């Protein structure tokens with residue numbers, strides 16, 4: 001505590017010294033010239049890098065601040081335990097920001113979009129930005145040749161339709177057979193799954209004729225392989241990309257908070273339909289990411305959502321990517 005107080009004092013002292021320096025007439029004039037209204041231009045919302053011959057673009061569909069993190073992450077733990085972990089990692093104890101990151105992969109012969117964000121219905125709230133940001137990144141929705149769906153939650157299938165028409169008019173679709181079978185079964189159309197199943201009926205089912213259904217280990221196209229990672233949903237899939245020996249794992253919703261889920265993969269997450277399976281899958285997938293030292297892109301990781309995993313005695317540490325893709 002003494003050290004912190006001393007540091008605060010020294011910061012204050014420095015601030016006063018800087019203020020005194022500004023009081024000289026020349027410096028004051030320079031400060032006046034620098035005055036400008038705040039820019040209304042936000043961050044570009046996409047991040048592009050190369051993976052061998054593939055071009056990868058992480059696109060931020062939006063960010064959503066929320067309360068009550070303990071009601072989502074670590075629902076089987078004491079609230080104080082969740083708060084303590086977050087504060088230890090320089091995060092607020094209760095509030096958090098969720099972000100949504102579809103990935104666009106140009107292989108040279110296909111432009112593949114992995115998941116579609118929340119869509120038009122969320123735009124008023126500042127989300128559903130995939131479409132605008134895909135265009136800002138130099139492509140049009142008509143350029144997308146394949147849309148891959150990792151699973152059928154609304155934040156992944158919401159952008160499939162635009163004004164009642166397919167949002168990516170020239171695309172075919174690829175998704176897991178198990179996921180499709182689960183959500184389209186009669187018993188899902190009422191009860192706790194009713195809302196989500198209605199979204200599937202509106203957005204996914206009309207595209208079924210243009211969809212290829214795959215299972216664990218199946219290729220989407222050369223260099224892109226699907227892997228079943230069930231738990232979050234019964235047919236949740238992740239995708240392994242490989243080009244010229246460079247690899248990237250799109251982990252979708254295997255882990256949904258870079259601290260609360262990755263540091264404590266055994267904690268239950270309310271978003272996981274099967275909480276035990278979700279925890280087991282998370283451990284299996286991130287053990288692999290850590291052991292093979294490959295980068296991953298997690299749909300709900302902090303934007304640009306790409307990083308590495310260090311295995312700790314308990315859980316994992318998220319190491320955001322820096323210049324690895326520039327070399």
Ligand SMILES: [Zn+2]
Pocket residue numbers: 153155156253299300
């Ligand atoms: Zn999600």
